[in-house]
Amino acid sequence: xxxxxxxxxxxxxxxxxxxxxxxxxxxxxxxxxxxxxxxxxxxxxxxxxxxxxxxxxxxxxxxxxxxxxxxxxxxxxxxxxxxxxxxxxxxxxxxxxxxxxxxxxxxxxxxxxxxxxxxxxxxxxxxxxxxxxxxxxxxxxxxxxxxxxxxxxxxxxxxxxxxxxxxxxxxxxxxxxxxxxxxxxxxxxxxxxxxxxxxxxxxxxxxxxxxxxxxxxxxxxxxxxxxxxxxxxxxxxxxxxxxxxxxxxxxxxxxxxxxxxxxxxxxxxxxxxxxxxxxxxxxxxxxxxxxxxxxxxxxxxxxxxxxxxxxxxxxxxxxxxxxxxxxxxxxxxxxxxxxxxxx
Amino acid sequence: xxxxxxxxxxxxxxxxxxxxxxxxxxxxxxxxxxxxxxxxxxxxxxxxxxxxxxxxxxxxxxxxxxxxxxxxxxxxxxxxxxxxxxxxxxxxxxxxxxxxxxxxxxxxxxxxxxxxxxxxxxxxxxxxxxxxxxxxxxxxxxxxxxxxxxxxxxxxxxxxxxxxxxxxxxxxxxxxxxxxxxxxxxxxxxxxxxxxxxxxxxxxxxxxxxxxxxxxxxxxxxxxxxxxxxxxxxxxxxxxxxxxxxxxxxxxxxxxxxxxxxxxxxxxxxxxxxxxxxxxxxxxxxxxxxxxxxxxxxxxxxxxxxxxxxxxxxxxxxxxxxxxxxxxxxxxxxxxxxxxxxx
Numbered sequence: 185x186x187x188x189x190x191x192x193x194x195x196x197x198x199x200x201x202x203x204x205x206x207x208x209x210x211x212x213x214x215x216x217x218x219x220x221x222x223x224x225x226x227x228x229x230x231x232x233x234x235x236x237x238x239x240x241x242x243x244x245x246x247x248x249x250x251x252x253x254x255x256x257x258x259x260x261x262x263x264x265x266x267x268x269x270x271x272x273x274x275x276x277x278x279x280x281x282x283x284x285x286x287x288x289x290x291x292x293x294x295x296x297x298x299x300x301x302x303x304x305x306x307x308x309x310x311x312x313x314x315x316x317x318x319x320x321x322x323x324x325x326x327x328x329x330x331x332x333x334x335x336x337x338x339x340x341x342x343x344x345x346x347x348x349x350x351x352x353x354x355x356x357x358x359x360x361x362x363x364x365x366x367x368x369x370x371x372x373x374x375x376x377x378x379x380x381x382x383x384x385x386x387x388x389x390x391x392x393x394x395x396x397x398x399x400x401x402x403x404x405x406x407x408x409x410x411x412x413x414x415x416x417x418x419x420x421x422x423x424x425x426x427x428x429x430x431x432x433x434x435x436x437x438x439x440x441x442x443x444x445x446x447x448x449x450x451x452x453x454x455x456x457x458x459x460x461x462x463x464x465x466x467x468x469x470x471x472x473x474x475x476x477x478x479x480x481x482x483x484x485x486x487x488x489x490x491x492x493x494x495x496x497x498x499x500x501x502x503x504x505x506x507x508x509x510x511x512x513x514x515x516x517x518x519x520x521x522x523x524x525x526x527x
Numbered sequence: 528x529x530x531x532x533x534x535x536x537x538x539x540x541x542x543x544x545x546x547x548x549x550x551x552x553x554x555x556x557x558x559x560x561x562x563x564x565x566x567x568x569x570x571x572x573x574x575x576x577x578x579x580x581x582x583x584x585x586x587x588x589x590x591x592x593x594x595x596x597x598x599x600x601x602x603x604x605x606x607x608x609x610x611x612x613x614x615x616x617x618x619x620x621x622x623x624x625x626x627x628x629x630x631x632x633x634x635x636x637x638x639x640x641x642x643x644x645x646x647x648x649x650x651x652x653x654x655x656x657x658x659x660x661x662x663x664x665x666x667x668x669x670x671x672x673x674x675x676x677x678x679x680x681x682x683x684x685x686x687x688x689x690x691x692x693x694x695x696x697x698x699x700x701x702x703x704x705x706x707x708x709x710x711x712x713x714x715x716x717x718x719x720x721x722x723x724x725x726x727x728x729x730x731x732x733x734x735x736x737x738x739x740x741x742x743x744x745x746x747x748x749x750x751x752x753x754x755x756x757x758x759x760x761x762x763x764x765x766x767x768x769x770x771x772x773x774x775x776x777x778x779x780x781x782x783x784x785x786x787x788x789x790x791x792x793x794x795x796x797x798x799x800x801x802x803x804x805x806x807x808x809x810x811x812x813x814x815x816x817x818x819x820x821x822x823x824x825x826x827x828x829x830x831x832x833x834x835x836x837x838x839x840x841x842x843x844x845x846x847x848x849x850x851x852x853x854x855x856x857x858x859x860x861x862x863x864x865x866x867x868x869x870x
Contacts, residue, residue, distance in 0.1 A: 344689070346687070347815075347846075347849060349815075349816055349819075349849050349851070352814075352816035352819075353816055353819040355816070356816060356817065356819045356820040356824070357819055357820065396772075396793070399792045399793065399814045399845075400793065400795060402814075429739075429772075431774055431775070431793075432774070432793050432794070432795070449742045450739070450742065450743065450774075450775050451775070452743060452775070471695075471742045471745075472690075472692075473692055473695035473696055473698070473699060474699060476692075476695075476696040476699045476700055477699040477700065481699070502742075503690075506690060506692050508692070
């Protein structure tokens with residue numbers, strides 16, 4: 185089906201466009217009253233993730249309410265460890281928690297991986313198919329996965345962490361087991377993303393949320409090679425890589441075979457294009473807290489960001505939108521981008 | 528009293544030295560069995576902070592047990608908000624918690640500040656005086672404070688946070704109230720550090736633990752000017768500034784009137800001296816998780832770090848030592864530095 189609005193895809197492919205496309209990380213979520221109402225009627229987060237018609241419904245909500253240029257499938261990066269054999273729970277107000285974590289090479293060997301296990305995630309593929317049908321070509325649909333290092337972190341740590349010292353200890357103490365696990369996650373992620381694309385994803389994003397916690401030499405050894413493998417395997421659609429906090433790895437990220445690089449709000453576009461000579465299309469990077477300012481400030485800062493990037497740019501925040509962000513300001517952000525022009 | 532070992536001070540003043548000095552952030556703490564034994568006999572963390580002979584005892588423990596080249600007074604950065612009128616509690620396994628936080632300009636105006644309030648912190652000054660006497664000139668004594676932005680974050684947020692979005696929201700919504708609060712914290716911090724120096728501190732460190740969460744333009748506006756004011760006010764002893772994660776502010780940090788810049792494990796010394804042309808003595812930056820590796824690896828990585836820095840360097844980790852670090856490896860780290868030589 186031909187898309188009515190393919191601005192995101194044209195931009196990701198590096199074509200000259202009339203204005204930047206806009207969407208927000210976590211746009212399908214607590215900023216929307218429709219989401220909160222639906223979520224409040226359910227037993228928990230996982231029920232929403234695992235019930236395709238409901239996941240499709242919240243995926244489409246921001247397209248209706250905000251008029252963004254893309255939908256991103258409502259799901260969680262932790263479905264991958266679950267498919268591999270480590271189930272997670274989502275604890276209200278605390279975040280994810282794994283009853284069992286990886287502690288040894290034997291644990292790694294016991295995990296499933298690759299195409300064999302992604303059948304477990306049929307509910308994700310069904311959600312994509314329903315969403316695709318219901319979107320009816322209005323905007324592209326984004327699929328996503330966690331980067332291998334970030335998924336690894338959760339599988340070792342068992343939850344979020346300030347230091348991720350358990351996951352990082354494993355890199356120093358069991359580097360070979362760590363690499364085997366990263367390989368298994370990578371293979372599973374590739375199979376998963378390919379099936380997402382078959383189910384309707386027009387573009388995919390890989391989130392390396394915990395990139396910034398590694399020293400440069402470890403990011404080069406335990407993160408970049410697996411990102412590279414994913415980027416090289418996904419040839420069907422454009423790939424966005426968002427490695428939050430990995431400013432020190434910009435030369436390696438810039439060399440990845442991905443079409444778009446997501447950047448956080450610490451990074452200055454002048455440095456990215458200049459000092460670091462990044463060639464990919466860039467996505468980001470308004471400070472998510474900027475949306476707490478007045479609508480006038482949101483508007484002027486958004487226009488300033490568009491001017492600074494000056495093209496080859498997908499407008500987004502530098503992180504997921506925070507749940508208590510005023511909806512009015514989210515709309516000002518989106519509408520300011522939609523009213524802008526490169527002419 | 529003349530110091531037997533003044534290597535840290537000579538290095539901080541930029542003198543040519545025989546080897547780098549070594550100490551660890553959080554060396555007085557849970558890595559030491561002596562500390563855990565004493566802490567276990569007390570009602571809580573604050574009892575230890577507020578009882579000068581006990582604070583002195585744990586300050587000296589790592590000098591005895593590890594042979595480090597400096598003692599750092601056992602205390603907490605949150606004594607400053609407490610002196611200004613916001614008491615904190617230290618919740619076991621959760622961290623600091625403020626029953627009352629700053630929500631408005633009126634709240635800011637109600638806070639005390641400067642020399643008037645530091646009398647509340649006599650227990651800190653007493654702890655320094657006792658420590659100084661008991662150290663008997665063995666090694667220098669480090670005093671410390673939180674940087675204004677980091678202290679501000681806790682006063683707004685009321686606890687640690689993944690996003691510090693409450694504190695950051697205040698910068699966008701109430702910039703003038705924010706600046707008044709930062710001024711008050713700065714004035715109090717200067718009075719506090721000066722009194723610490725009078726009580727025996729030979730050098731002081733300012734910790735900007737949450738530096739990395741601000742966008743560059745806000746770090747320039749809401750953090751750097753207050754750090755600058757502190758650095759210019761403290762002329763009695765050398766000043767170390769450690770702004771964790773503030774790689775984007777390196778030109779401004781490099782221009783501060785401080786003798787030493789602390790750096791985290793994301794930063795490469797070649798870039799610091801080369802690309803960023805940092806002139807200050809540098810402190811850091813072994814990855815704290817490196818101390819989970821084998822003693823052989825700890826030794827070789829420590830020697831490699833010393834060689835990379837090549838002088839004008841204080842050996843430390845790039846963050847506080849993690850509580851579950853093997854004591855043996857901490858000793859290997861310290862002893863490797865002490866056995867090294869620039870010759």
